[in-house]
Amino acid sequence: MADVAFTKGHGTGNDFVVVSDPDGDLDLTDDQVAALCDRRFGIGADGLLRVVRSARIPEGEAVLSEDGAAEWFMDYRNADGSKAEMCGNGVRVFARFLLDSGLTELAEDAELAVGTRAGVKRVTRSDDGFRVDIGPWRTTAAEPTVRARGLSVARPGLGIDVGNPHIVVALASEQELEGLDLTVLPIVEPLPEHGANIEFVVPEDPLVSGGVGHVRMRVFERGVGETLSCGTGVAATALAVREWAGTGAPDRWRVDVPGGTLGVTMEQREDGEHVLLSGPAALVYTGTVALAD
Template sequence: MSTPTTAQGPRVLKGHGTENDFVVLPDPDGSVWPEDRLDGALVRRLCDRQGGLGADGVLRVVPSALVPDAPGVLGDALGDCTWFMDHRNADGSYAEMCGNGIRLYLHVLLAEGLLTREEATAGVLVGTRGGPRRVGLGETGYRVDMGPARPTGRSEAHLGGATFPGLGVSMGNPHLACLTDVAVDSLDLTGTPRVDPALFPEGVNVEFVNVLGAEEGPAGTTAHVRLRVVERGVGETRSCGTGACAAAWAALEAGGRSTGTVVVDVPGGRLTVEVDERTTVLSGPAVVVSSGTLSPEWLG
C-alpha cells in the first residue's frame, strides 16, 4: 500500500477519464484530508489552472466508514462499499456522482495497491453521494453500472440568444440533454446556459447533443451521438460520464427506443453507454498522468 504522505508533503495524483481531469488525494486511513482540512477554499485552489494543479474536480480516496455522510447516502449498502469516492466540484461544492471520475477512482485503487486486479475484474461496489455504484475492469477500459436514467420532465436551455429544448434526466445528479441540429462544435460554451430554476433549484449539467446516427452506430451499436457539456460548478468540460448517459438515454427516447447501445463522442474521446430496462452501463478509459507531493510552501 502506498503512503499518502511523505517528508515533503501529502501525496497527490493527477489523472483523467476522456480528458475530464481530476486531482486525486490518496487518504486510505482518513487522516490526511479530514473534512475540516479539505474545505471548499482548498478544493478551489487545487483545481485552479493557473495557481494550482488544475482540474475539473477533486477525488479523495477514502474508506466509506470514515466519511461522515456515507451512512446517509449508502444506507444498507454501507458495509458493501469498502471505498468511498469523496468527489468535489472545481468550485468546492460536493458532487453526487461522476462516471469519468469513478473509472479513474478504480484505476487509482489498482495503481495504489488498494485493490487487486482479480477484484477489479470481478467488480466492486464504490460508495458515492449518488449511492453505491458497481465498477469493474473491462476489455477496453472500465465499466460502471450508473443506475437507471430517470426522466424529470421537459425544459429548455437558453444560450447566446438561442433556445434549446431538452429532456431532464437524473443520473443521481441532474441533467438537461438538449438534442439539436446546430453543430455542437460551433457553440460558444464559455458562459453558463440559463435554465428554469424551479425545475433545477440546485443547478444542472447541460448537454448539447448532435445525433450522428439514429438507426445504427459504430461496430453495430444502436446509435451514435456527439456531445458537449457545461457542468454545474465547473463550466464546460472535455467529457462527462453521467452526461453521456443522459444524452444516450435522450437520443434513444427520441428514436422511440428504451434500450440500446450508444457511442458517445466527447471532446476528450469516446465513451459507450449501454441502456437496458434496469440500468445504464458506461464504458471508457482512465489514466493517471502524474504523481507527486504538495509542497508545504504551496499549502501555506
C-alpha cells in the same frame, strides 16, 4: 502550510486531482479544493477525488448499509469546491487509482463496489478500461428551456437524473454544436434547485449502425464549466436520444466527446433499467503540493 501527496488522472480528458486519505484525516475546505483545481495557480483539474474509507466519512454510513463490501468512498468535489453526488469518469479514475496503488484488487470476472453520494456504484473491467453500473435512472417532470451563447433562440431540454441532474438539449447540426460558446453559463428556465449539467447533442449520420447508436456531445458542468468529457452526462445523453428516437432505438450507444469516445449500455434489472458507462481511465503523474491554510 501542510504538504499533500496527489495523483493527476483523467477519463477521456475529464481530469482530476486524486488525494489518498484512507483514514479521513483531511478536512479540505471549498477554497482549498478550488485552489488545487485552479489551472493557473494550482495543479489544474475539473474536480477532486478524495480516496477515503467509507467507515471514515459521514456519508459512508448509508453506503455501508447498502453494501458492506463498499470499503472505499469517492468523495467527489467540483472544481469550485462544491460537493457533487457522482461522476462517471471519476469513478473509473478512482478505480484505477485503487488498483494501481494496491489498495484493492479486481479480478477479470469480479466487481468493485465504490461508495458515492449517489449510492454504491459497481465497477468491472472492460475492453476499453472499466465499466460502471451507474444504476437506475429517471426523467424529471420539469420541461426546461436552455439559452446558450451561439444559439439564436432557447431550446427545449429533457431532464435526466442518473444520480446527479442533467438537462439534454438536441441541436440541429454539427455547425450549431461547434458554434456554441460554453465559456458562458447557459441559462436554464426553470433552473433545478441544485442546478444541473447541461449537454448539447447532435446525431451522427446514420444515427444507428450495426445496432449501436452514435452521437456527439458537448457539456457545461455545474461548478466547473465546459469539460472535455462528462461520464454521467454521456449516459444522460444516450438515454435522452434513445427517448427521442422512439420505438426500436437501440440499447447500446457510442458518444463522442471532445476528449474521446465512451460507451453506454442500458440493461433491465429487477429494480428497473440500469445505465452502464464504459471507457478508459489513466493516471498521468504524481507529486506533492503545499496545501494553503
